[in-house]
Each structure stands twice: as structure tokens, then as C-alpha cells.
Amino acid sequence: MTDIMLVDDEVLALEYLKNMVDWERNGYHVVGCATSGKKALELFDRTHPQIVISDIRMPGTDGLELTRQIKEKDKETVVILLSAYRDFDYAQKGIRYGVSNYLLKHELSSELILKELEEVKEKLERAGNKKKIYQKYFMNQLIYHRVTAEELDKSILGNRFFLLLLHKRNPVIQGEFAETRWTEEEQEAVRNILEESLENIVFYAADVQITENNWILLYRIENTASKYMVNSLILRKCHQIADQLELCLQMHFNMVYSYEITPEEISETFRTISRQIRYSVFWEDEAICAMEKMPEKEKKAIWGEQIRILREAIYGSEEELEKQIEVIFSGIREKEDLEDCKMLLPSLSNLLGELCESENCKEIDLKEPLYTIREIEQYYCRNFSYIQQKYARKARLGYSRTVLDMIDYIEKNYPQELSLELLGEKFHMNGVYLGQIFKKETGQTFLKYLTNVRISEAKRLLWEENSTVAETAQMVGYRTSQYFSQIFMRNVGMKPQEYKKQRKE
Incomplete structure (x- = not known):
């Protein structure tokens, strides 16, 4: 209109x-x-x-x-x-x-x-199109300090402004920060709310996308208003934008805003905000933060010794493990040092991968990206606790090394065709003898144990992953869905389709 x-x-x-x-x-x-x-x-x-x-x-x-x-x-x-x-x-x-x-x-x-x-x-x-082109050009000149105060006075009406940086969060996936970007559709969805004035005091002035996931906006302040009133309106504008983002896009974001500034302060304010937004991993998701002075840099942490202690704690008590994870992440949270965090995450992921390999298990909770330091801490805590429990369960069983190796091999390779003959070749032993010692120590035949592992994973896939019966059969090592359904019925007491339906209900 x-x-x-x-x-x-x-x-x-x-x-x-x-x-x-x-x-x-x-x-x-x-x-x-x-x-x-x-x-x-x-x-x-x-x-x-x-x-x-x-x-x-x-x-x-x-x-x-x-x-x-x-x-x-x-x-x-x-x-x-x-x-x-x-x-x-x-x-x-x-x-x-x-x-x-x-x-x-x-x-x-x-x-x-x-x-x-x-x-x-x-x-x-x-x-309007010419004005937008000019605004983006002029915004670049402002934030990178390529114009003087005298030129600013000629080019802008007014001398009261504030900056707002809209940040699309970079998630942590498998221990590394993944890159994100503002799409044209996302920008279009919030464009109207960005340019909308507020109470005839706050008016849109210009904007420019400075990186793939960072969008800087300049607003001017008109009419006589107290500093308290202006600060209140600035925060309201931020929440107005946040509400639109949640309503239209349901995305993960953060905002940093300045209080009232003069044209001469725009460039320095931009640099401060740009440095601060890099630390959003330490904030709550969708947090709206006022600009603050950046913390002084501290001496970089060396994570080798901490990782060594963490490895030992995994083979110790549950209390030791929780304490060591808390020590590592409390230090990160207190310092809010992004470089330390970036150095820590690959070390944790390498340790996790190594332990999963040695204990023959998979990482859990990989579906959702992680956006905050709390989420990252919880992710590693769950995984390391899972590995510790898996190791402790095996240790309590008192199996021989040969039987433990057989169990590890079955749990790692259950989707493939397995037999005692194949395991005999793998471990350079007689397959019949392997079957005898396996049953003696576990109380189950090799085939029964393999079936239990497959059915347990099938139940998880049907229940948590919502896989189809045919997909599940293939993923757990059965050639046909008909044979898989027979085995499932024999072990669970119901058909796979009935099991899925029960989950939905």
C-alpha cells in the first residue's frame, strides 16, 4: 500500500x-x-x-x-x-x-x-530502488569509516542513531562450526518489519549484509526524547524483529544493539559489535544483547592434559567423568574465549571418535545442530557417559578377551552376513570352538545374540527414526522384509507394523 x-x-x-x-x-x-x-x-x-x-x-x-x-x-x-x-x-x-x-x-x-x-x-x-542502492553504498562508507564527519552531516539528516547487528547462528556439527547464511527469502520475510518506524521516533536509515550470516542495520532517532525512552524503544525494535523471525522463519539467531550514538561513532561501534557477535556460542539461543566492552584476552588454554585426564575419567567412576567435563566447560564459559573453544571441540570429537571405535559404538544425538555452549557440553557429556556405561557393562560381565572381541565385532557388523565360520577366519580360530566358548560364557548361541542385536536396533529404527519396515530390514541385515517380519514377530510378539503403530498411539 x-x-x-x-x-x-x-x-x-x-x-x-x-x-x-x-x-x-x-x-x-x-x-x-x-x-x-x-x-x-x-x-x-x-x-x-x-x-x-x-x-x-x-x-x-x-x-x-x-x-x-x-x-x-x-x-x-x-x-x-x-x-x-x-x-x-x-x-x-x-x-x-x-x-x-x-x-x-x-x-x-x-x-x-x-x-x-x-x-x-x-x-x-x-x-526507492536508487535509494536502496545508495543506502547500501553509504552504509559501507559509514561502517568502514571512509567518510569524514563533515561529509556525514551533508549526507544524513539528523545526528542520533543506533546500530543493530542481526546474526544467523553458526551451529556446531561434529565438533566444528558450520557456516550459515541469510537467504534472499529470509531477508524478504523480515524486510518490512526492519523498515517499519516505531512511535514516530525510531526510523530505518540503511542496512548492508557484511558477511554471509551477519546483517548490520542503522536506525535514526528523531524528535525530542529522553535517553531512557530511546533505550526502551531500541529494545522494543529488537523484540519486534525477533518476534517476526520466530513467527515467519523459526530460525536460530542473535542480535547485538548499541545505545544512541552519533554519526562519528558509527564506525567504531560497528567494529565493537562485529567482534562481540563472534561470541554468540556462549549466549542463549535468540538472545538480544546490548553492546558491551569486549573482555580482555587471556592466555590460551592447552587442552592436551585436560583431554588425557578426561580419557582416564571415562574408565573411572561416573563422578570423576562428570567432574572433569564440568571443569573443562566451566573454564570455557567463564573466559568466553572463542579461540579456546574452537581448539577444544576438535580434540573432544577426536577422543569421542577414538573411543567409539575402540568400544564398537556410534555417537548419539547427531541429528540436531548445537548452537550454545550448554548444548555442546550436554552433547559430549551424554556421549562420554554412554561409552563409560557400555565399557562398565562389559567389565562387569567378566567375559574372556575372545568373547568380548566377538561381541564387539557382532555389534559393529550386524548389518552384514555373519557366521561362526567368518568369525573363525577373522580371529584365526576354529568357528565351532568359538561358538562353544561364546555360549558357555554368555548363555546364548552366537545366532541368538546376533538376532537380539539386530532386533534391538530394528526397534530403535522403527520407533525413533520412523523407518519403513523394508528400510529397517535392510539396515539390520535381513535380505527380505518378509523374513525380517517373521523374526521380529517371533522375538517381540507383534509385527513391525504393529510396533510402529503402537509408538504413534
Whole structure:
């Protein structure tokens, strides 16, 4: 919708003009009507219409003076003047003041007005595109300090601003920070809310995407307002944007904002905010943070000794393991040192991979990306605790090394075709003898143990992964879904389809 304001000192003429066109249907919104130039200026300050249609002859502030003052406030506003007179001098002054056109009242019709407005709308769109290009260019000049204070005063109206950095979070996946970016669709979804003014005090000025996932925005502050009120409105603007992001995109993000700054402070504020957003992994998801001074750098941590102690704790008690993980991550949280965090995560992932290999198991909870340091800590704690429990269970069984190796091999290779003969070749022993000692120590035949492992994994796939019966059969080592269903029924007491249905219910 294009906002329009109507002005005429004659109430009947104003009402006639208001009803002459179906404004809403044709894409226009009448923000208000004024019966004098003075009232029109007050209405303009509150509503900021893109187009003003005004009578040229009015007592006091006439149409020409109204045009002049409106253009001083916003040179992009389009003014169309109406008159009952063919007054050449007035028309010339109107052109000089920036009037878009000069229409005679007695020739007015809805068709004429709509035709004129369509031409105006095209001009506004072209001007808007040029303005956006200029804004991005000028924003770059501002944040990278390529313009002087004198040039700033010429280029921007006002000297009160604040910066806001909108950050799409980089998740941690398998121990490394993955790159993300703002897509065009995401930017379009929040564009309107970004450019919306707030209480006729906070106005959008410019924006630019500085990296793939960081979007910097500049807002100007107009009208007289206390510092407390301005700070409150800045925070409200941030929450307004956050609500739109959650509603439309359901994405993971953070925001950092400055308090009121002058044009000369824009570049330094930008540098501070850009450094601060790198530490968002230490914040809560969707946190909105005021700009603060960055913490002093401390001596880098050396993680080799900590990882060695953690490895030993995994083969110790549950309390030892929890204590060591807490020691590692509490140090990271307190220092909020991003480089230390980046050095730690690959070390933890390498240890986890090594232990999973030695204990013949898989990492858990890999589906969801991790966005906060708390989530990362919980992820590694769950995995290392799982490995510790798996190791402890085996240790309690008191099996021989040969049987433990057989169990590890079965749990790692159950999707493949397995037999005692194959295990005999693998361990360089007689397959029949392996079967005998396996049953003696575990109380189960090799085939029964293999079936239990496969059925246990099949239940997990059907229940947690929502896999189809055919997919599950293939993933756990059965060639046909029919044979798999028979084995499943024999061991679980119901068909795979019934098991899935029970889960949904």
C-alpha cells in the first residue's frame, strides 16, 4: 500500500476528493485528511505519507508553503497540487519547490487521479530502488569509516542513531562450526518489519549484509526524547524483529544493539559489535544483547592434559567423568574465549571418535545442530557417559578377551552376513570352538545374540527414526522384509507394523 494524505480547507471539497476514488482497492491508503496547511504538517510528522494531494490556495500556510516545508522534512515525498485557477506564477513556484504536478479541480475525475498516481508510483519505485542502492553504498562508507564527519552531516539528516547487528547462528556439527547464511527469502520475510518506524521516533536509515550470516542495520532517532525512552524503544525494535523471525522463519539467531550514538561513532561501534557477535556460542539461543566492552584476552588454554585426564575419567567412576567435563566447560564459559573453544571441540570429537571405535559404538544425538555452549557440553557429556556405561557393562560381565572381541565385532557388523565360520577366519580360530566358548560364557548361541542385536536396533529404527519396515530390514541385515517380519514377530510378539503403530498411539 502507498500512503496518501489529502489536504483542502473546504470540508465538502475534501470529502468529495476522499470519496472520488476507491483508494484501498487501487493500492493506496489514506493516512488522514487535513483542513489547513498547519494541520497537514502536524499530520505529516505523525504519518509520513509518500504522496500528498493538496489544494493550492488555503489561508495561512497555502499549498506552496506546505510543499516547501514538506520537502525540507523529506525530499522524497511527492506533492500534487489542486487549484480552481489557471495561475501560471503559482505553477512556476510549485515546480521550483518540487511539486510533482498541478491539476485543475474542475477537470478532476477518478480516472485522471489514478492515472497521475500510477505515474507517481513508478517514480517512487525507481527512486526507492536508487535509494536502496545508495543506502547500501553509504552504509559501507559509514561502517568502514571512509567518510569524514563533515561529509556525514551533508549526507544524513539528523545526528542520533543506533546500530543493530542481526546474526544467523553458526551451529556446531561434529565438533566444528558450520557456516550459515541469510537467504534472499529470509531477508524478504523480515524486510518490512526492519523498515517499519516505531512511535514516530525510531526510523530505518540503511542496512548492508557484511558477511554471509551477519546483517548490520542503522536506525535514526528523531524528535525530542529522553535517553531512557530511546533505550526502551531500541529494545522494543529488537523484540519486534525477533518476534517476526520466530513467527515467519523459526530460525536460530542473535542480535547485538548499541545505545544512541552519533554519526562519528558509527564506525567504531560497528567494529565493537562485529567482534562481540563472534561470541554468540556462549549466549542463549535468540538472545538480544546490548553492546558491551569486549573482555580482555587471556592466555590460551592447552587442552592436551585436560583431554588425557578426561580419557582416564571415562574408565573411572561416573563422578570423576562428570567432574572433569564440568571443569573443562566451566573454564570455557567463564573466559568466553572463542579461540579456546574452537581448539577444544576438535580434540573432544577426536577422543569421542577414538573411543567409539575402540568400544564398537556410534555417537548419539547427531541429528540436531548445537548452537550454545550448554548444548555442546550436554552433547559430549551424554556421549562420554554412554561409552563409560557400555565399557562398565562389559567389565562387569567378566567375559574372556575372545568373547568380548566377538561381541564387539557382532555389534559393529550386524548389518552384514555373519557366521561362526567368518568369525573363525577373522580371529584365526576354529568357528565351532568359538561358538562353544561364546555360549558357555554368555548363555546364548552366537545366532541368538546376533538376532537380539539386530532386533534391538530394528526397534530403535522403527520407533525413533520412523523407518519403513523394508528400510529397517535392510539396515539390520535381513535380505527380505518378509523374513525380517517373521523374526521380529517371533522375538517381540507383534509385527513391525504393529510396533510402529503402537509408538504413534
